[in-house]
Each structure stands twice: as structure tokens, then as C-alpha cells.
Amino acid sequence: MNRRDFIRNMAVVTAGATVIGVGGLASSLLAEEKKVKGKMKILVLTGSPRKGGNSATLADHFIKGAREAGHSIERFDAAFKKVHPCIACNSCGMDGPCVFKDDFEFVRRHIIDAACVVFATPMYYFGISAQLKAVIDRFYAINSSIHVPKKAVLLMTYANTAASEAVPIKSHYEVLLKYLGWTDAGQVIASGVWPVGAIAHTKYPEQAYQLGKHI
Secondary structure (H helix, E strand, O other): OOHHHHHHHHHHHHOOOOOOOHHHHHHHHHHHHHHHOOOOEEEEEEOOOOOOOHHHHHHHHHHHHHHHOOOEEEEEEHHHOOOOOOOOOOOOOOEOOOOOOOOHHHHHHHHOOOOEEEEEEEEEOOEEOHHHHHHHHHHHHEOHHHOOOOEEEEEEEEOOOOHHHHHHHHHHHHHHHHHHOOEEEEEEEEEOOOOOOOOOOOOHHHHHHHHHHHO
16 A cells, blocks of 8 residues: 555545455454444553562552453563564555564454453653554554454553643554544553552552543
């Protein structure tokens, strides 16, 4: 797909049309069926490279609540997987095989029919962690297949306490959802946590658990 076709297709999406292939349509119907039954397949994407990190703890609690509610969970800890950054070669044509055969194939396999996608990340230099961003950038290769209705959740931690400093990540998340046509199902924005374990005695793990329990 050349740049002109890309711009034209994105204009169609912005105008309210849904651009999906046959596989995308099937996954959309499957996701809708699961939501009707009250159970969902949820894909949790984490970005913390710290074992037992604060954002990973939020993910743990969200998953606990979601499993108790009967949802099916797949988890991908990006920092401990091999995901090559996108190089904009366009070999995939925005909906085809990527030139890199790495652990992103797990994401590709599970995100298509997931009814909900969870992004769990610490703030690194005022943005999403590089490890999780690499995964998001590779969404390019499944672009049309994931332009279907899904729920999404943001679990975010950062050391500072000013709400304004959380805006860059929240804005990225919101623009991503708008582009994909996904719906925000909840956010846990945990401020003032820095060392490993700092989140343990805060209100945030319980918030993540309750979000998973009632999503």
C-alpha cells in the first residue's frame, strides 16, 4: 500500500466506516459473541522491565479480578520477549506477514479475537516504556484486522504526583483508541510510586483488581 492509499483509507476510517478484512470481520463477530455471553478473551500487554515492577503488579491484580469474573486471559510481558522495532519497510502492507519472525507472533495470534486489550506501563521519561511501544508499533502489520470494536484498559504508574505529567501517556492511549475504534473500559493511573514494591500499600492494586472484576 502506498502513502496515497494509506491516507485515503484513513480518511474512510475517520469518516466512520470500518475497514476490515474477512479475518477481521470474523474476529469482530467472535468478540461480540463473547461479550454477549458475559465472558471475554482479554489480552494483557505489559511493558515493565523490572521483575515485580509496580505496573506489573497492577497487571497481576487486574488479571486476578478478571479471572475471578470468568474471563479468559492471555498475558504478554514485552520486556522479557523478543520484539524487533518496526522499521517501516511496509512489506506487510499494513495487514500481512511481518519480515521479523519473533515473539510478536504471540500478540498477533491473540489480539485478533480478544474482546479487550490491556496496556500496563510505567512512565519512562514521560512516555510509554520502549518495550511496550515496540509492540504497539508492530500493530501496523495487523492494522485492518484490529480495526474492530474492542474494549481497552490503561494501567499506568509513575514516580511523580502531578496529574499533568500523566497527560502524554493518557493522550497517546486515547488517540490510539480513537484511531482503532476501541472503547476505553477503565484506567488506573498510579502516581507517586517509584521503587519496586512502592505500590503495594496504596489504593491502586485494589482499583486494578476491581476493574478486572467488573470489566
